[in-house]
Amino acid sequence: MVIDPRRRVPRTDAVLAEPRVAAAAVRLGRQLVKQAVTAAQQRVRDSALPPDEIVDAVLGALPPAATTLRPVLNATGVLLHTNLGRAPLGAAAREAVAVAAGTCDVELDLATGTRGRRGAGVVDALLAAVPGASGAHVVNNGAAALALVAATLAAGREIVVSRGELVEIGDGFRIPDLVESTGARLREVGTTNRTHLADYERAIGPDTAFVLKVHPSNFTVTGFTSAVGPAELAGLGVPVVVDIGSGLLAPHPLLPDEPDAAGMLAAGAALVTASGDKLLGGPQAGLILGDAGLVERVRRFPLARAMRVDKLTLAALEATLRGPVPPVRAALDAPVAELRARADALAARLAGLDVQVVDSHATVGGGGAPGVVLPSVALSLPEPYAAALRAGSPAVLGRLEGGRCLLDLRALGRADDETLAGCVRAVRSGP
Numbered sequence: 001m002v003i004d005p006r007r008r009v010p011r012t013d014a015v016l017a018e019p020r021v022a023a024a025a026v027r028l029g030r031q032l033v034k035q036a037v038t039a040a041q042q043r044v045r046d047s048a049l050p051p052d053e054i055v056d057a058v059l060g061a062l063p064p065a066a067t068t069l070r071p072v073l074n075a076t077g078v079l080l081h082t083n084l085g086r087a088p089l090g091a092a093a094r095e096a097v098a099v100a101a102g103t104c105d106v107e108l109d110l111a112t113g114t115r116g117r118r119g120a121g122v123v124d125a126l127l128a129a130v131p132g133a134s135g136a137h138v139v140n141n142g143a144a145a146l147a148l149v150a151a152t153l154a155a156g157r158e159i160v161v162s163r164g165e166l167v168e169i170g171d172g173f174r175i176p177d178l179v180e181s182t183g184a185r186l187r188e189v190g191t192t193n194r195t196h197l198a199d200y201e202r203a204i205g206p207d208t209a210f211v212l213k214v215h216p217s218n219f220t221v222t223g224f225t226s227a228v229g230p231a232e233l234a235g236l237g238v239p240v241v242v243d244i245g246s247g248l249l250a251p252h253p254l255l256p257d258e259p260d261a262a263g264m265l266a267a268g269a270a271l272v273t274a275s276g277d278k279l280l281g282g283p284q285a286g287l288i289l290g291d292a293g294l295v296e297r298v299r300r301f302p303l304a305r306a307m308r309v310d311k312l313t314l315a316a317l318e319a320t321l322r323g324p325v326p327p328v329r330a331a332l333d334a335p336v337a338e339l340r341a342r343a344d345a346l347a348a349r350l351a352g353l354d355v356q357v358v359d360s361h362a363t364v365g366g367g368g369a370p371g372v373v374l375p376s377v378a379l380s381l382p383e384p385y386a387a388a389l390r391a392g393s394p395a396v397l398g399r400l401e402g403g404r405c406l407l408d409l410r411a412l413g414r415a416d417d418e419t420l421a422g423c424v425r426a427v428r429s430g431p
């Protein structure tokens with residue numbers, strides 16, 4: 001007798017009717033759950049799953065939320081990992097996002113019942129954090145901030161910039177192309193390695209809208225080099241705009257070469273542009289800080305409306321500015337002894353596995369602080385763990401080095417250690 005293996009496969013409607021599966025369909029939507037049921041049925045057909053385990057398999061395969069995005073523990077040792085969405089939001093920012101997710105008074109004055117100024121809370125927080133700025137505006141990202149400034153102040157005119165600062169920011173996008181796409185003309189001065197004040201002086205004329213300084217945030221030029229700082233440029237009689245990239249509002253002792261907004265404005269820059277999701281540790285956003293009159297022109301420029309941030313970004317950014325130290329900054333500042341103590345405790349919990357505690361080195365990443373090496377500590381596991389940990393839930397992304405899978409602790413918070421241990425154990429016990 002030929003047994004049709006399909007007859008042993010539980011029916012779709014029967015699995016969907018199981019109370020826990022039905023509850024998941026209410027929460028996540030029927031489509032996502034049905035996909036998981038179909039996949040589990042196929043595994044039963046392939047004899048890879050006993051039919052009576054199908055409900056558990058479906059529940060185990062469901063995503064934690066109705067999105068294809070999966071949470072990933074960042075054990076790479078790269079603090080701002082572009083592929084992992086750069087800065088993780090802190091608890092205060094996540095709570096603020098939850099508040100803003102519903103209807104909220106983003107553009108309403110509750111006291112009078114009339115229209116309020118959108119983003120006022122963030123602007124106040126930025127002005128408080130950077131006292132040297134008399135105006136502030138927020139757009140979608142750092143690139144948008146620079147493009148909006150160029151479009152507002154320099155369309156049809158010239159922006160003077162050093163040849164040493166014509167940076168490619170990633171994914172094939174380049175600052176010079178971005179700026180020229182606004183209708184501004186670039187006037188390049190100096191050379192790749194050396195640019196002098198006289199180079200700028202010669203280039204400045206009636207057509208000059210501003211002098212642009214771009215922080216070479218993802219590379220370093222060493223050797224026979226020279227560049228002109230904002231203080232000297234400010235004496236040339238035209239506005240100086242500095243794209244600092246990283247979003248540091250004030251100097252950080254571990255990152256002496258990273259320009260900060262307060263320092264650049266104090267040196268005489270008229271405007272500073274920066275990202276919100278790099279060293280500031282907030283959501284993706286672009287900051288424009290500086291002279292109130294210029295900021296107001298930028299804010300009222302028509303293109304500004306096309307770069308407007310949503311209420312979730314406003315909420316997360318304000319909470320990052322007003323709240324406790326965000327995760328990226330905590331990770332940056334964590335003493336290496338603390339990382340070692342965490343690693344030792346994790347290794348003890350994972351006793352019985354081929355796990356060692358090793359010295360490691362972390363980087364800022366995300367196009368920030370190139371060349372800065374942060375001492376760190378990692379768990380070292382056999383290489384096959386890497387792929388298995390990526391497939392786990394949550395996924396864990398480590399680093400392959402010397403034929404081992406390293407789980408670097410610097411980019412992870414202490415609160416992640418428990419989850420990390422669970423993920424490693426789950427690999428050991430197998431599917």
Ligand SMILES: *Cc1c(COP(=O)(O)O)cnc(C)c1O
Binds near residue numbers: 141169216218245286
């Ligand atoms: C990262 C960076 C940008 C782009 O900012 P996004 O927020 O990624 O759009 C622009 N300029 C510099 C110097 C940067 O470092």
